[in-house]
Amino acid sequence: MAKSDQMDRVVNLAKRRGLVFPSSEVYGGFRSTWDYGPLGVLLKRNVKDAWWRSMVQMRDDIVGLDAAILMAPKVWEASGHVATFTDPLVDCRSCKERFRADQLPDSGACPNCGAKDSFTDARQFNLMFKTFVGPVEDDASIAYLRPETAQGIFVNFANVQTTTRKKPPFGIAQIGKSFRNEITPGNFVYRTREFEQMEMEFFVPPEDGAQWFEYWCQERLNWYLDLGIPQDQLRLRPHEESELSHYSTGTADVEFMYPWGWGELEGIANRTDYDLTQHSKFSGQDLSYFDQEHDRRYIPHVIEPAAGADRATLAFLLSAYEEEEVPDAKGGTDKRVLLRLDPRLAPIKVAVLPLSKNEQLVPLADEVAGSLRKHFMIDVDLTGSIGKRYRRQDEVGTPLCVTIDFDSLDDRAVTVRDRDTMQQERVAIPELLPLLQERLG
Numbered sequence: 001m002a003k004s005d006q007m008d009r010v011v012n013l014a015k016r017r018g019l020v021f022p023s024s025e026v027y028g029g030f031r032s033t034w035d036y037g038p039l040g041v042l043l044k045r046n047v048k049d050a051w052w053r054s055m056v057q058m059r060d061d062i063v064g065l066d067a068a069i070l071m072a073p074k075v076w077e078a079s080g081h082v083a084t085f086t087d088p089l090v091d092c093r094s095c096k097e098r099f100r101a102d103q104l105p106d107s108g109a110c111p112n113c114g115a116k117d118s119f120t121d122a123r124q125f126n127l128m129f130k131t132f133v134g135p136v137e138d139d140a141s142i143a144y145l146r147p148e149t150a151q152g153i154f155v156n157f158a159n160v161q162t163t164t165r166k167k168p169p170f171g172i173a174q175i176g177k178s179f180r181n182e183i184t185p186g187n188f189v190y191r192t193r194e195f196e197q198m199e200m201e202f203f204v205p206p207e208d209g210a211q212w213f214e215y216w217c218q219e220r221l222n223w224y225l226d227l228g229i230p231q232d233q234l235r236l237r238p239h240e241e242s243e244l245s246h247y248s249t250g251t252a253d254v255e256f257m258y259p260w261g262w263g264e265l266e267g268i269a270n271r272t273d274y275d276l277t278q279h280s281k282f283s284g285q286d287l288s289y290f291d292q293e294h295d296r297r298y299i300p301h302v303i304e305p306a307a308g309a310d311r312a313t314l315a316f317l318l319s320a321y322e323e324e325e326v327p328d329a330k331g332g333t334d335k336r337v338l339l340r341l342d343p344r345l346a347p348i349k350v351a352v353l354p355l356s357k358n359e360q361l362v363p364l365a366d367e368v369a370g371s372l373r374k375h376f377m378i379d380v381d382l383t384g385s386i387g388k389r390y391r392r393q394d395e396v397g398t399p400l401c402v403t404i405d406f407d408s409l410d411d412r413a414v415t416v417r418d419r420d421t422m423q424q425e426r427v428a429i430p431e432l433l434p435l436l437q438e439r440l441g
C-alpha cells in the first residue's frame, strides 16, 4: 500500500468507526482541531494509561502531578516563552496564505499557489494563546494557555520534593492539555493547536545529567517498541548543535516513520539547571536542594522526556493498520482490514457476539457480557452476519471475540476467536475469564 494511501485510509477509518472526528463538523469543522469519538477516547486513554503505568506506577522514583493550565504570567517570562517561544512567519503576497519561514521549499515558490518570490519579510510570531482572567480585558489581566505542561512541574518542584521527601534522582510526571497557536497545523492529529502532552521532569545531581540523559533516551525508545511499533519504524535522532533549545545541552528525538517521512514523536532533553534557576530568580524563592548526605546545596539538573499523546496515538494507529486477503465462506477471498494493536492499547478488549438475535441466545450473551464487563472494556454486537461482525471488530483492533451459539445453550461453552490468527477454540464458560485474562496480559 502506498504511504499516502495508508494515511488516507487511517483517517477514513478513524472517522467511519468513531475514533476521531473533525471538530465542530456541523459548522464545517474548525481549523485542524479534532474530537476523539467513543473508540478514540478509549484508545488515547489507553496510551496515556500505558505511559502513566510505566512512568509512575512501576517506579518508586517518579510521582505524579496535575497542575493548572492557567498559571501566573510570570511563569512564562521566567521560562523564556514570552520572549522566545516564536516561529518566523511569512505571508504569500499573492494568495495571502501564511507559512513558517523555516519550512519553505528551496525553490522559493509558494507551496499553496506556486507564486515565485512572493513572500513578505519574516516576522516573529509568539505561539502562546493569550486570554484574560476576570471581567476586565487589559494588560494587567493577560494570562496564557500553557504551551507545555513542563512549567507546572518546575514551579511545583519544592512543593512535591518536601511533601514526598524524594531525593534526586527523582521525577515528576504529568499528562495534560497544552496549546500552541501553530502557524501550519496539519497531518491529522500530528500538529494541532490543542493537544495533550505526557511529560516527565527528572531531577538529578548536576554531575549525573549526561548519564541520565542516555538512560531516558533508551527507556523511552523501548516504551514504543514494547507497545508494538516495529523497530524499523522508530529511530532515535540526536539534535544538531544548531537545533538545540536555548536551555538544552543535549536533545534527542524519538522519531516515527509517518507516511510523509520521519517525524518527532517525543523529545528527550537535558535541560540542565536552567528552569529551576530561572524560577528561583523570577520568584525570589530558593529552589535549590540540600543534599544532607554530602553536605552540599545544588540546583538539580533536569532530564525531560516530553511526549505527545496525540502523536503517539497516531503512530500506534498507523503501525497497527493492515489490509490482507483472507479466504471467504464461498471459497474465494475477501479483504480484511485490521488494527494489530497491542491488547493494552485496544479500545475494546473483548466483543461478545451471539450468533443470532434468538431469544435464548441473547440472554446468555448478556449473562456472559455482564460477567466480563467488570474486568474489561467490552462490546456486545448483535447485528449482521457473524463474519461481518468479526470484520467490524478486526478493523478497530478488538483482540478477542466470544461467540455464543446454539450449542452454548446445552454445553455452557463458547467460541473464542483471535483477531490476528483468526483461530477459534471452544472454552467452557467458567474457564472463560481466566483464559481472556491470560491472553490479554
Ligand code: GAP
Binding pocket: 147, 148, 149, 150, 180, 182, 189, 190, 191, 192, 193, 194, 195, 196, 197, 199, 264, 265, 266, 267, 304, 306, 307, 308, 309, 310, 311, 312
Ligand atoms: N517541554 C518540552 C516540550 O514541550 P516539545 O518538543 O515542544 O517539547 C513535546 O513537545 C512533544 O509534544 C512533541 O514531541 C510532540 O509529541 C508533542 N507536541 C508538540 N507540539 C505539538 C502540536 N502542535 N500538536 C501535537 N503534538 C505536539
